[in-house]
Amino acid sequence: MxxxxxxxxxxxxxxxxxxxxxxxxxxxxxxxxxxxxxxxxxxxxEHFSSFETLEQCVFKVFFDNAHEVLEKSEDYLTFDSRNKLLSFYYTFFEILTANRSYVVHVLDDCKNQLKTIKVLARLKQRFINYIEHLNISKFDIKQEQLDNIQNKSITETAWLQLLVTMKFWLDDTSSGFEKTDLFIEKSVKASFDFIDTTSFKGLIDLGKFLYKEKMHAN
Structure with missing residues (x-):
């Protein structure tokens, strides 16, 4: 043939x-x-140097597919940074769910150390670039070095938040992963409340939710 x-x-x-x-x-x-x-x-x-680089590309493609869907939405383009990020989360996790068997196979053995797993390296690059272009409101710091530190803190915190959400999704046994949807809503709200420093209600609400889930698991 x-x-x-x-x-x-x-x-x-x-x-x-x-x-x-x-x-x-x-x-x-x-x-x-x-x-x-x-x-x-x-x-x-012509496309990959190894199976390892291919696996990294799979998660990059998941991100690209989610971003492409969002960019085609006229409503999304009018959203503020909070609602854009929320929309991204819902869309990205819909794609992960559609490919859950593969994602679980790749990540399940190392889900407790997602932060260091190489297979997510290209996803991290894409996601951090996305966060940098969301124009998230920050403290007005009149000093370049401190402003750079703040920017780095926001991107790294956002990446950690995505990893925590992926870990939650991997462990989620609720119907239709409805608990993951609730976690996304509360965690995104809490993160923006913290950045804006206008309200800590979101942080408290997220803490209560996580405590309840931990108690239920025990």
Whole structure:
């Protein structure tokens, strides 16, 4: 059978995810993977250097798909930064849920150390860039060095918040992951309340929610 002449990044990602979900592990080699899916091994290297870089790209694609959906929404473009971030969360986690079997397979063994997992590296790059362009209101600091520290703090805190939400979603056993939706609503509200320093009600509300969930789990 003639090899496929045209093979896209999306094709390779689809083949890879299907293999992982079918066999529960990475393909034995890139050569075997290409042969099984009837394309030249060289085509793989035109897009990825290894299975590890491919896995990083999967989560980047999840982000890109969510962002693309949002950018096509006229309503989203009129939202303030809080509601844009909230919309992103809901859309992103819808995509994760649609691919939950794969995401759980990749992340479940290391969900307690998501912050350091390399597979999320390209997602982090995309997400931090997204946060930097949300124009989140900050303290008015008349000093460049302190302002840079504040910007770094906001992006790193936002990334940590996303990781915590992913961990919550991985552990969520509620119908339709409704508890994750509630967690998203409360955590985003709390984070903006903290930045704005106009209200701490959101922080208190989130604390009560997490305490209730912990008590229920115990």
């Amino acid at each position: 003639a090899k496929k002449k045209t093979i896209t990044e999306s094709d390779i990602i689809g083949f890879y995810m299907d293999h992982v979900l079918t066999y529960g592990e990475q393909p034995k080699s890139i050569y075997a993977f290409a042969k099984t899916n009837n394309f030249e091994e060289q085509k793989f290297y």
